Amino acid sequence: MSGREFFTTRTVAEALAGFRPAHRTAVEAVALSEALHRVPAEDIPSPHALPGFVKSTVDGFAVRAADTYGASDGLPSYLDLLGAVRMGAAPTVSVRPGGCVAMPTGGVLPEGADAVVMVEFTAETMPGTIEVTRPVAPGGGLVRADDDVATGAPLVPGGRPLRAPDLGLLAAAGVVTVSVHTRPRVVIISTGDEVVPPDTATLAAGQVRDATASALAGLVLEAGGEPVLAGIVSDEPGALKDKLTQVLPGADLVVVSAGSSVGARDETAGAVAAVGEVWCHGLAIKPGKPTLLAECGGVPVIGLPGNPLSALVVFGQIGIPVLWRLSGCEIPPPRPSTRALLSRDLASAAGRLDVVQVRVRDGVAEPLFGPSALLSVLTRADGYVVVPEPATGLDGGHDVDVTLYA
Structure with missing residues (x-):
């Protein structure tokens, strides 16, 4: 073992409150037909009153x-x-x-x-x-002539993703082009000598296909970003640093899959520290403790755990809020949720946020357990339940909030 240790470990709440990169994407003009879920750079005022007549x-x-x-x-x-x-x-x-x-x-x-x-x-x-x-x-x-919107009043606010009714109101005012933040370019780097491309027909002993990058790209698309798959980097010393130096100039966010733990082969922390500043290494979250947050030349970098389930859980909790912030949206839009009866007790440790996958049937949330290396736990889940950081668990038989997957 290398003797390396986690440092500046933070809670998820601290990370969401404190890790707030100043970088924002550029602004571009897009047609109204292309503006759904894009984030206006500022309030869009009405050129005249609506409806304009009594x-x-x-x-x-x-x-x-x-x-x-x-x-x-x-x-x-x-x-x-x-x-x-x-x-x-x-x-x-x-x-x-x-x-x-x-x-x-x-x-x-x-x-x-x-x-x-x-x-x-x-x-x-x-x-x-x-x-x-x-x-x-x-x-x-x-x-009245200005009951809907007065002249000069905001049609839609800046900093909030445009929804379908927003597009209708803009159209009613004759606004057919809007200035919005460009979609964040999220560069996804996979690491590990054992990781091979998904199209590898036959695996050698010990090899695994790169599943995490494809799943992360899907999450980025769902949140309005533009995923850029930068390929697989070996565990050779210096390789990840070289890749980071190459991709940072064209990225709004860099996500490194695997290599963020503290084993002898884990290079993310050292490579990131060589080109930027590490904000924290280690989050009080289960699964996903070996997470790294950093800034390199003003570009946020997220180092994710190697286990796919852990990586996707952490990106959902931390990466997606960061991605929305880069888009000019300070408060990410709420995800769909439902209330359900928890089928069994869930134990936790105070000071740690636990994200538990659940299947929902007939109003009952059944926890799904399995090693964090198994993606099938996520594919069988309808959503997840969060055990808050101060809590030591949740009691079965009580209603809980279930955040649903789209």
Whole structure:
């Protein structure tokens, strides 16, 4: 053994709060059709008020609200039908006292009216006369010209991924190009003499196909990043340092798979320290303790454990928040979750965050256990349960939050 030890070990909470690289990706203009889940660099103001005119929210009749006061089934108000408003056109008729104008949903409110009474509360008792059986207050049945968004007000906030309704609001305002952060380029480096490419047809004794890199690339894509597979680096001294020097100039985030432990063959800590500054080496998390966080020339570097399950768990807890921050999003969007009854007790150690894979059936979360070298534990899981750092475990038979996999 080399005698190397973990150092500056941190809790996951400390890592999320303290490991906050200042690097952000560049800004580019993209078409609205390409903007879903991208992060605006700043608030996008509305060039004009929305909807831009006073319009009806119901099918009915534009009225002066005062002409409907006291109306009821037993004592209706009678109004003269003065005309109708056409969709997509300015009104050609105005409302005078004692009169009304037929309105479609979304139609422009004619001059003189201050409310729209729903058609359900009216009847045409004779040609040209409308009976109103319910009163309406001023402003009823309509929206004002700036009720949706005022001129200059933010349509969508900067720093939050764009959602489908955001795209609709931008389109309504005529904003068809938005300035967003570019997708972070996440360079994924695999290490180890035993690791071979996935397309290796026949494995020699002791060899393993590189499963972690493909899975990490999927997680990066899910979080809006651009994965770049940089290949496999041998355990030869100096090889990883050379690879880091090569990829850092074109990366927003570098992820090194395996080599972050403290064995004689683990080169990540030394290689990273040679080109940058290690923030911590060792996280209080299970699985995934041998995790390294660093910055090299302003680029964050994450050294992951060699076991696939550990690597993916840690990247989900630490790597994805870092990736979103690089995209200009300080608070990552929440992941889908559900409540379920925990089927058995889960033991833990205070001060350590435990991430336990679970299968959810009929509202019951069943923990799945297995060595962290086995990816099948993850593929059988529907999500995971977190045992918080202060806790010494979770009691079976109680509801827990299950974070679901997409």
